Amino acid sequence: MREIGTAFVAGVMAMWISLPAQAAGGGTAPPAHQWSYSGLFGTFDRAQLRRGFEVYKGVCVACHGLRLVAYRNLQDIGFSENEVKAIAAEIEVPAEPNDDGEIEDRPGLPSDRFKSPFPNENAARAANNGALPPDLSLIVKARAGGADYIYALMTGYKDAPANLKVPEGMNYNEYFAGKMIAMVAPLADDGIEYSDGTKATVKQQAEDVTAFLAWAAEPELEERKRMGVKVILFLLLLTGLLYVVKRRIWANVH
Amino acid sequence: MVQFHKPAWLENSLVRWVDHRLPIFSFMSHELYEYPTPRNLNYWWNFGSLAGIVLVIMIVTGIALAMHYTPHTSLAFDSVERIMRDVNYGWLIRYIHMNGASFFFIVVYIHIFRGLYFGSYKAPREILWMLGVVILLLMMATAFMGYVLPWGQMSFWGATVITNLFSAIPWGIGDWVVTLLWGGFAVDNPTLNRFFSLHYLLPFVIVGVVVMHIWALHVHGSNNPVGIDTKGDQDVIPFHPYYTVKDMFGLGVFLIFFALFIFFAPNYMGHPDNYIPANSLSTPAHIVPEWYFLPFYAILRAVPDNFIGGWTTEWLGFIIFEAKLAGVLAMFGAIAVLFVLPWLDRSPVRSSRFRPMYKWFFWIFAIDCVVLGYMGALPAEGIYVVISRVATVYYFAHFLVVIPLLAKFEKTKELPKSISEPVLGGGGGGASAAPAKPMEKA
Numbered sequence: 001m002r003e004i005g006t007a008f009v010a011g012v013m014a015m016w017i018s019l020p021a022q023a024a025g026g027g028t029a030p031p032a033h034q035w036s037y038s039g040l041f042g043t044f045d046r047a048q049l050r051r052g053f054e055v056y057k058g059v060c061v062a063c064h065g066l067r068l069v070a071y072r073n074l075q076d077i078g079f080s081e082n083e084v085k086a087i088a089a090e091i092e093v094p095a096e097p098n099d100d101g102e103i104e105d106r107p108g109l110p111s112d113r114f115k116s117p118f119p120n121e122n123a124a125r126a127a128n129n130g131a132l133p134p135d136l137s138l139i140v141k142a143r144a145g146g147a148d149y150i151y152a153l154m155t156g157y158k159d160a161p162a163n164l165k166v167p168e169g170m171n172y173n174e175y176f177a178g179k180m181i182a183m184v185a186p187l188a189d190d191g192i193e194y195s196d197g198t199k200a201t202v203k204q205q206a207e208d209v210t211a212f213l214a215w216a217a218e219p220e221l222e223e224r225k226r227m228g229v230k231v232i233l234f235l236l237l238l239t240g241l242l243y244v245v246k247r248r249i250w251a252n253v254h
Numbered sequence: 255m256v257q258f259h260k261p262a263w264l265e266n267s268l269v270r271w272v273d274h275r276l277p278i279f280s281f282m283s284h285e286l287y288e289y290p291t292p293r294n295l296n297y298w299w300n301f302g303s304l305a306g307i308v309l310v311i312m313i314v315t316g317i318a319l320a321m322h323y324t325p326h327t328s329l330a331f332d333s334v335e336r337i338m339r340d341v342n343y344g345w346l347i348r349y350i351h352m353n354g355a356s357f358f359f360i361v362v363y364i365h366i367f368r369g370l371y372f373g374s375y376k377a378p379r380e381i382l383w384m385l386g387v388v389i390l391l392l393m394m395a396t397a398f399m400g401y402v403l404p405w406g407q408m409s410f411w412g413a414t415v416i417t418n419l420f421s422a423i424p425w426g427i428g429d430w431v432v433t434l435l436w437g438g439f440a441v442d443n444p445t446l447n448r449f450f451s452l453h454y455l456l457p458f459v460i461v462g463v464v465v466m467h468i469w470a471l472h473v474h475g476s477n478n479p480v481g482i483d484t485k486g487d488q489d490v491i492p493f494h495p496y497y498t499v500k501d502m503f504g505l506g507v508f509l510i511f512f513a514l515f516i517f518f519a520p521n522y523m524g525h526p527d528n529y530i531p532a533n534s535l536s537t538p539a540h541i542v543p544e545w546y547f548l549p550f551y552a553i554l555r556a557v558p559d560n561f562i563g564g565w566t567t568e569w570l571g572f573i574i575f576e577a578k579l580a581g582v583l584a585m586f587g588a589i590a591v592l593f594v595l596p597w598l599d600r601s602p603v604r605s606s607r608f609r610p611m612y613k614w615f616f617w618i619f620a621i622d623c624v625v626l627g628y629m630g631a632l633p634a635e636g637i638y639v640v641i642s643r644v645a646t647v648y649y650f651a652h653f654l655v656v657i658p659l660l661a662k663f664e665k666t667k668e669l670p671k672s673i674s675e676p677v678l679g680g681g682g683g684g685a686s687a688a689p690a691k692p693m694e695k696a
Contacts, residue, residue, distance in 0.1 A: 228517025
């Protein structure tokens, strides 16, 4: 029983792991990409996240919100308090009603969440030919393939095969479900200028902004993995000790 | 044999004073310390207490989450994200709770299959088994409603699909039930509110049934790998310290696996679509339930729409079913059949170790369940539908045909005289026919 049982459980686990990814919905599976934060001990590359933020701020923000992230969160990835204040102050948000009951705009504060480019879904669709640019706060967690998918999508714009007619207002991208995406290829070589002087190729920008969005989706990732390593080491030790205790207590039964 | 020593704290004067008025300490000593347990339980017997511990973990983390969660359609999704981002260790509590649901089912499914393999459902443990099936049903209801709470796309569409199943109940009752579940005419804010309320309530109902489950267990004690009754002191050992320490060790191993998922793959068992806020105007490409429902989901979809409407009504005549009712009945029947299992299996031998044929059918059944789970995850089209149907038919055939027939025709092996005989008798393998005498002097 023990051997068959163990083999069976292992078999089930193997099948489970090989279960085809859901929700691929017709897009090509994205190739695996190496990320600084993958693996048991992976951490975010601070310089990369900063560049990624610059890509978001220079390109994506025109259409995509990041409504779950607060400006103060940028301090977690290496921005100074003053930098964060300055970034937040670039936006205008409605203030609390003043003494006359009127609502005026005030500059953003570090405690404000990222301001979305459109006030509501209808406005977003109206400005985008009927398409709705999704909020990017959780995009890396909300797509099968995660960061690999986002990176593949950013770099996956190609000319459509000759036999395929791409409708007006759509673009060919084999990684997108249905392979037709409303978003125009967002990145261009030297489309932005990095403050650290890195050459802004499309691949570089795609990798940087994807890492930034991975952080936006899982800001707890580093703390989680750090704690996980400690917890696992502790449990291994504890379980080992418990095994020894168990053997000793059972010695007079066997 | 192993001598049992009463715990020293029972002699404490305060303990004795209380115990004289409320015998809670002697109850604990009796049920948790000296409780006589078969000496030959293997590690498959760890999963019962493990399930109890996971239930406690779920309740504790759940109560903490409820302090920060808002059950309103416009706030639920963001309140969960607030827990993840702004509540101290909120991500940890939520990931424990989220993965805890999956691990609860892993542990309970292993616990159930252990019962199937070693015949733990047979007399005199039928009620113990049936209470376990009640716990499984309550767990399913609780897990389903919990999955709705984050109000993501799969939450919403899963809720829509599953609640709609009840509309298959005929005679106008179905629509009434669905309206009651929804609290309106679609899955909406009232649905979320009542699901949150019930999701908080049901775990405590589970605790109640678990108490009865353990109560029933302690009447006749645990079954064991040999499947024969304990015949005296030489067959049993006190629960403490033997099984307390063994359960603690098992808990340690379990927690390692659990922690690996919580800290390094917290969303592995989830669906990415549930990180998209619920949208009643946009249906996901594939609506899939959580993995632990997949075998039942496969059974639901395996039944052809015209199954009842076609030939069965010809001779059932007076019963007019709606077509989809057949699938729903099959799905619930897959669990209902477990209730009557003790009466379907009339073989007097409990453990598969002495049932050479049942042993094989057990593993075929286990594979069948995995195949069903696999099919439940795949779209219902082409060959997958055929496989689902064959696997569904086999699922029921296992209980309704194979098991009753085995009881009649299987030639079981000779049972050992007592538990201590194969354990202490050395001899390995072939149960020696040596009389159990030497044990009895102890």
